[in-house]
Amino acid sequence: MDRILVHICCGVDSVYALRKLKEDYPNSEIVGYFYDPNIHPEEEFELRWIETKRVCDDLGIECIKGDYELETWLNAVKGYENEPERGERCTICHDLRLSKSAQVAKQLGCNKITTVLMMSPKKDFEVLKEVGERVADEYGLEFLAVDFRKNGGTQIMNQLSKESQLYHQNYCGCIYGLFGQRKNVEFYPELVSFGKGRLAGSREELLFTKQVRLFAESLGLKCKEEEFSFIGWRVLSSSVKLNKDYVDHKVLPYSATIKGIVRATVLDIKDNRVVLNKENVEVILTEELKEPVLQEPRIFTKPTFILPNVVNVGDKLEFQLKTEFDPSMKSQNLYIGNLDSFEELKEFYSDTDSEGKQGYTLKEICNFIEENKDKIKEGQLLVVVYGANLVGQLGKRTFPIYNLKF
Structure with missing residues (x-):
């Protein structure tokens, strides 16, 4: 032969x-x-x-x-x-x-x-x-x-x-x-890879979704992807100086580019908000500096920085920021099971922050699928892996039954 x-x-x-x-x-x-x-x-x-x-x-x-x-x-x-x-x-x-x-x-x-x-x-x-x-x-x-x-x-x-x-x-x-x-x-x-994680709309996020799908299909489970478009955003470069010294910081997603350099003085601190003598930049203080997550899509694009709680009244701040908006970025939801008829819903998401944190591992999701494969095959359970979750739960908002409670 x-x-x-x-x-x-x-x-x-x-x-x-x-x-x-x-x-x-x-x-x-x-x-x-x-x-x-x-x-x-x-x-x-x-x-x-x-x-x-x-x-x-x-x-x-x-x-x-x-x-x-x-x-x-x-x-x-x-x-x-x-x-x-x-x-x-x-x-x-x-x-x-x-x-x-x-x-x-x-x-x-x-x-x-x-x-x-x-x-x-x-x-x-x-x-x-x-x-x-x-x-x-x-x-x-x-x-x-x-x-x-x-x-x-x-x-x-x-x-x-x-x-x-x-x-x-x-x-x-x-x-x-x-x-x-x-x-x-x-x-x-x-x-280009931005950070160590699976950012919303990135190839790394898509690769993760495909890895989950390959595993689920190897168990004989029905899978379906639904692609959706959204306005993407990424930081190209950022810098913050506190009294002329560089300081660790994060940028709130969907902050717009700063043209040139913004230099400002701290006038007051109210709760965790810094009042500056310049209105074109916003500063939020936090005890634990980590990647910000949006629970809702952000509408306004004012440049917003998150700094550790080391800022005092009278301090001098200097900001630089270059970001990019992509009006045609894509992500996808992955549905595993019978999308038309199910009794239970288990939700995961595919993206992480730039450090690879605040998300799920492939092992976590695959283990759950394998442990519940019979329930999925019988139509009792639907597993959903949402895309672009950390920038406003965008994938979840495209799900037809988003407003139903489980």
């Missing part, structure tokens, strides 16, 4: 390609191999792996996770950083990934290889075919040059991807390709 090793780059490109291979080669054993050293950052790599695993699990296909070898890829494409998409850098990238796939194929006793990269409209089919056939010949294998895009394959892929609620990446994974797509930008949000 033929054994076909399929190089896989992501869930989206594989969701139809693997079905097509099973249909065209019904008597062959298909093994998936996820190998993408070109992807950056590593959180993106993990996110694409999880979606690939979901697709393969659904089709009953074994899938092997390759090592994350970014440095190997960077060395391979050195000198070709400015090549355009479909240029020489892409050819080198294809060669690297397919060569490693061929090595693994030989180790596993496969006699044929192919790649779902041939599904992507952004890749040159003829170049992939040439590289694949050359590499396969070197290892004594047969390369299957399948044009998955033919006969409406791209449209079928998009439909299947939508039905499976797969993460759809907006760049191939290559940082140089991303640089070519985005020009004259201050930073690349795809490559």
Whole structure:
């Protein structure tokens, strides 16, 4: 019996390609191999792996996770950083990934290889075919040059991807390709992590949700994601000086940027509020300095700082703040169980503060799901993992039964 090793780059490109291979080669054993050293950052790599695993699990296909070898890829494409998409850098990238796939194929006793990269409209089919056939010949294998895009394959892929609620990446994974797509930008949000946690609307939050979903589906539980958009916000830089010395502080979410520097004098302190001789900044004092959490969405965007309770009347304060608002940020709720009929509701949330605190761990949620899987399957219990909770319980506010009490 033929054994076909399929190089896989992501869930989206594989969701139809693997079905097509099973249909065209019904008597062959298909093994998936996820190998993408070109992807950056590593959180993106993990996110694409999880979606690939979901697709393969659904089709009953074994899938092997390759090592994350970014440095190997960077060395391979050195000198070709400015090549355009479909240029020489892409050819080198294809060669690297397919060569490693061929090595693994030989180790596993496969006699044929192919790649779902041939599904992507952004890749040159003829170049992939040439590289694949050359590499396969070197290892004594047969390369299957399948044009998955033919006969409406791209449209079928998009439909299947939508039905499976797969993460759809907006760049191939290559940082140089991303640089070519985005020009004259201050930073690349795809490559940036703000803090150590899972901030609302971040890739880290999405990755966490997908990890929970993968575990729940492995138990045979029904899952559904609902995406929602919200106005995102992040701190780019902030600084507070108290009598010319820097002081630890936090910034209240949705504080607007300060143009230049604001210097102010403390006129009075009322309860935990500082009265300044400037009205364009607000200061709140606290005994325990920690990341602020919004119970309600914030409407007004006055720059607001949270400082330890060491401020006195007459002190001099100096503030700098640069923030960014994103009007099209997205998060998602994950529903595990029967959304239309249930007796009990258990609520979690996926985001944390920037330090990774004030949230749930993957183990906590997965343990609860496993302990209650029978109740979930029987429709007694619905588990919800809300997104963007710490910035005003946004995910919960999109839940149709938000106002019902449990």
